[in-house]
Amino acid sequence: MATAELAVRNLRFAYRAGGDELFGGLDHTFAPGAVTAVTGPSGRGKSTLLYVLGLLLRPSDGAVLLGGSRIDDRPDVERSALRAGRIGFVFQDAVLDPTRTVLDGVLEPALYGGARRRDVIPRASALLDRLGVGARAGHRPGEVSGGQAQRVAIARALVADPPVVLADEPTGNLDRDNAAGVLDALRTAAAEERTVVVATHDPFVLARADQVLAL
Amino acid sequence: MRPLALLREVAASARAQRVPTALVAVLVAAMCLTAILTVGRAAAAQRQVQHRLEDAGSRQIEVTDQKEKGFLTPATVGAAATMDTVERAVGVTLPRDTTNVAVGAGGTPVPYWQVVGSLRDVAVLTSGRWPNLGEAVASDRALAQLGLDEPAGAVSAGPNTAAVAVVGTFRARAPFDTLDAGLVGPAAPGTPAHALDVVVRAAPDAELTQAAVLALLARPDPTDVTVRSPRTLAEVQADVLGDLARYDRALLLAVLATGAALVAAVTLGDVLLRRRDLGRRRALGATRGVLTTLVVARAALGGLVGAALGCPCGVALAARVGGAPGAGFVVGTGLLAVLSAAVAAVGPAVVAARQDPVRVLRTP
Numbered sequence: 176m177a178t179a180e181l182a183v184r185n186l187r188f189a190y191r192a193g194g195d196e197l198f199g200g201l202d203h204t205f206a207p208g209a210v211t212a213v214t215g216p217s218g219r220g221k222s223t224l225l226y227v228l229g230l231l232l233r234p235s236d237g238a239v240l241l242g243g244s245r246i247d248d249r250p251d252v253e254r255s256a257l258r259a260g261r262i263g264f265v266f267q268d269a270v271l272d273p274t275r276t277v278l279d280g281v282l283e284p285a286l287y288g289g290a291r292r293r294d295v296i297p298r299a300s301a302l303l304d305r306l307g308v309g310a311r312a313g314h315r316p317g318e319v320s321g322g323q324a325q326r327v328a329i330a331r332a333l334v335a336d337p338p339v340v341l342a343d344e345p346t347g348n349l350d351r352d353n354a355a356g357v358l359d360a361l362r363t364a365a366a367e368e369r370t371v372v373v374a375t376h377d378p379f380v381l382a383r384a385d386q387v388l389a390l
Numbered sequence: 391m392r393p394l395a396l397l398r399e400v401a402a403s404a405r406a407q408r409v410p411t412a413l414v415a416v417l418v419a420a421m422c423l424t425a426i427l428t429v430g431r432a433a434a435a436q437r438q439v440q441h442r443l444e445d446a447g448s449r450q451i452e453v454t455d456q457k458e459k460g461f462l463t464p465a466t467v468g469a470a471a472t473m474d475t476v477e478r479a480v481g482v483t484l485p486r487d488t489t490n491v492a493v494g495a496g497g498t499p500v501p502y503w504q505v506v507g508s509l510r511d512v513a514v515l516t517s518g519r520w521p522n523l524g525e526a527v528a529s530d531r532a533l534a535q536l537g538l539d540e541p542a543g544a545v546s547a548g549p550n551t552a553a554v555a556v557v558g559t560f561r562a563r564a565p566f567d568t569l570d571a572g573l574v575g576p577a578a579p580g581t582p583a584h585a586l587d588v589v590v591r592a593a594p595d596a597e598l599t600q601a602a603v604l605a606l607l608a609r610p611d612p613t614d615v616t617v618r619s620p621r622t623l624a625e626v627q628a629d630v631l632g633d634l635a636r637y638d639r640a641l642l643l644a645v646l647a648t649g650a651a652l653v654a655a656v657t658l659g660d661v662l663l664r665r666r667d668l669g670r671r672r673a674l675g676a677t678r679g680v681l682t683t684l685v686v687a688r689a690a691l692g693g694l695v696g697a698a699l700g701c702p703c704g705v706a707l708a709a710r711v712g713g714a715p716g717a718g719f720v721v722g723t724g725l726l727a728v729l730s731a732a733v734a735a736v737g738p739a740v741v742a743a744r745q746d747p748v749r750v751l752r753t754p
Contacts, residue, residue: 231673231747258673260675264673266670266673272667274407279402286399287671287676289392291395
């Protein structure tokens with residue numbers, strides 16, 4: 176994995192043209208090797224910022240830079256490739272595919288990125304083991320707990336070895352013990368020189384973040 | 391995404407979403423079944439009509455020497471027989487009534503034709519041998535009328551005419567069925583025919599061949615010649631077959647369009663129900679092309695299963711009701727049905743690919 180700095184410049188976003196703008200010309204650099212918590216009152220655009228950073232939404236104005244290159248204006252195919260290979264996503268409620276095994280679910284982004292299944296299985300298995308859910312690799316998502324499902328989602332976000340991991344309220348549905356496990360996993364990912372951005376309003380997460388960006 | 395991985399994904403997705411896949415399979419099976427039972431039977435009927443329209447009778451041109459001027463010579467018959475578009479050409483004399491020599495003038499009269507050209511073009515030998523000059527072969531009916539138990543004996547056209555030995559029996563070849571009423575034998579060399587019968591290779595060639603034959607005769611007086619031609623029949627044939635083909639195409643299109651509309655509805659319903667699954671895929675890096683291919687290929691896979699079930703069932707049912715279409719039609723129908731299902735899934739697939747993943751992934 177090559178370290179890449181994630182930054183936004185003069186970022187603005189509105190869901191409708193002419194509607195209320197979020198972020199108000201945000202300038203920020205998300206440091207590699209750190210967990211940055213994005214927080215703020217409900218409706219200020221925490222999750223929206225993550226989706227803009229993750230190239231699922233296009234900003235109304237400004238730019239998203241990865242490794243110094245602007246990425247928000249790329250064509251859809253390139254944006255998809257960046258999501259598959261360079262940006263890992265963790266959603267609030269894991270969003271695992273209920274029809275496939277945990278291991279197959281973890282492989283998904285790597286396969287979209289063009290990796291061969293047989294090449295990526297060892298890394299996926301190792302990640303599941305590291306996150307303490309290796310024994311659940313052959314199970315369906317319906318057979319694992321919420322905390323385990325979120326750790327599986329983190330394994331999925333890391334399987335393509337991306338330099339950026341975005342997590343949207345990853346502890347929102349978890350108890351303290353499970354939330355701590357998930358945060359540890361994200362901190363470990365950051366310790367490997369990844370840029371980890373977490374949208375949260377959970378004080379437990381904020382207290383453990385390296386940086387806090389308040390919207 | 392690698393093609394092999396995409397195929398795996400299509401198969402896994404089809405297995406996981408059993409209900410929509412099974413619905414598409416059932417719809418495509420019904421399309422195949424309906425097409426084979428309706429269009430297939432119509433096509434089989436069309437083939438029968440075509441077969442009847444193309445039998446030798448509808449490919450026959452008969453030119454008659456109306457005033458017995460003797461211009462239908464063996465040379466003319468031979469020239470007509472060598473034309474590219476001609477299957478067979480023979481000359482036939484006017485029939486003479488003959489009776490069994492052993493019975494005499496009181497016997498039942500039986501017609502006797504002399505053939506200018508090859509007897510093999512008008513008859514199939516069923517017993518005895520082919521006749522030489524002054525001999526004849528008789529049909530079974532003629533043999534019975536002459537009172538002959540076996541093809542051995544002789545007939546005569548009158549007390550002052552030479553007897554003709556009967557040396558065998560024959561069955562008339564289409565379209566010369568009238569010869570089954572009597573006897574046939576070779577005409578003496580140089581004998582002109584009363585009628586020249588030309589059988590063309592294909593009905594559409596009739597017009598061209600008729601013109602060529604008339605040019606060959608080159609009669610200055612057109613009243614010398616009477617022509618009985620299948621030209622009009624060929625035109626009717628073209629019209630009938632054209633109408634049937636248009637009807638078949640319209641029916642097949644209606645079946646495919648109805649099936650495709652239902653497949654599109656099922657696929658669209660499935661896409662709308664699986665928005666979260668599709669949104670997850672987009673968020674994790676699937677391109678719009680991958681999602682489109684996934685939805686279309688899954689419909690095609692269901693369609694393949696449906697065609698594999700529907701086509702044999704359709705053939706079996708059609709065979710029971712006596713109108714099984716050919717293998718080419720069945721395979722073509724199956725492929726068209728699968729293609730229709732795939733094309734019908736393109737719209738829903740584009741809807742799937744265009745959905746906003748954020749809307750379905752956000753948790754309120």
